[in-house]
Amino acid sequence: MREPAFWYGRSSALSALLSPVSAIYGWLSARRMRRTGQRVGIPVICIGNYHLGGAGKTPTTLAVARILCDAGETPFVVSRGYGGELPGPVRVESGHRASEVGDEPLMMSAHVPVVVARDRVAGARLAKGEGASVVLLDDGFQNSSLIKDASLIVIDGTRALGNAKVFPSGPLRAPLAPQIAKTEAIIVIGHGSAADDVVNAVISRGGLGLRASFQPAAQSLAGLKGKPLLAFAGIGDPERFFATLRGQGLNVVKVKSFADHHRFTPADLALLTADAAQDGLSLVTTEKDMVRISSDPALANKAKDVTSFAVGLRIAEDDALRAFLHSSLAKARSSF
Secondary structure: OOOOHHHHOOOOHHHHHOHHHHHHHHHHHHHHHOOOOEOOOOOEEEEEOOEOOOOOHHHHHHHHHHHHHHOOOOEEEEEOOOOOOOOOOEEOOOOOOHHHHOHHHHHHOOOOOEEEOOOHHHHHHHHHHOOOOEEEEEOOOOOOOEOOOEEEEEEEOOOOOOOOOEOOOOOEOOOHHHHHHOOOEEEEEOOOOOOHHHHHHHHHOOOEEEEEEEEEOHHHHHHHOOOEEEEEEOOOOHHHHHHHHHHOOOEEEEEEEOOOOOOOOHHHHHHHHHHHHHOOOEEEEEHHHHHHHHOOOOOHHHHHHEEEEOEEEEEOOHHHHHHHHHHHHHHHHHOO
16 A cells, blocks of 8 residues: 555644544554464564554564574564465465565565465464474564564654554554553664654663664665666655665666555556666666566566665664563573
């Protein structure tokens, strides 16, 4: 979906008009979060958001997976597979398409084992059966079907929670207070201060507050330096991607935004290619968008004309996150 502009404005008549619907949605969401979930015999760490849209969950999940691998763990990501057709549970393989398992699971599967399942309990059980020592629950913070041993919330330092209203009046998936109450750690991506109040609320309850920033892959930068670019993206916050490119000194001449998880068509790629060729520009997009393009047989021949811009996550307080994860796993295993 494409986020409504009023979610990130100061006030809106439309937001106020939708408030009765938001009240019902928020009540239902909060009630769902109070339900008791199930255990599957291994720790479950959730990487989630308070709100709809993107904030950096995928890079955060991969960063946490690397830390756990360094500690001798065998993490498996369990994802609902948003945008994919397969209900699962199924382990994601290189031959899958984004249209089958979702773009984010397919992208992550190149780095860490991933299971897609609309039933998260079934997905976690499959992960355990495949050898997982810990489940990384990609999203699902508001879903109570699995008991979470720790929840790490990702938030953008500039956009934060927008108008801080519950959907559809705003981007929140549930009222903020019960979400903060279930948060053990929060990580702010970027250097903005818009999320400071939320972070302080988590810290005041004994939670951990962390800072991180996107770190572009050296190879991606080297291939784009000195080239005039047409950047396009179908992610939760395309402007953040464009700003990241510009922040690295790249020459972004034109941009094109699509809705999050947009399924590119041959016509889309033909128009982008023609637009770029007209002005002598090179096409660049996100890893997530590139996965959707390259895994679609109808678009595979166009993938060679597009550069994928890879980014990782640099966590300022890396040692604190490692200690948090170690403590969370130890506490979880002591309760089994």
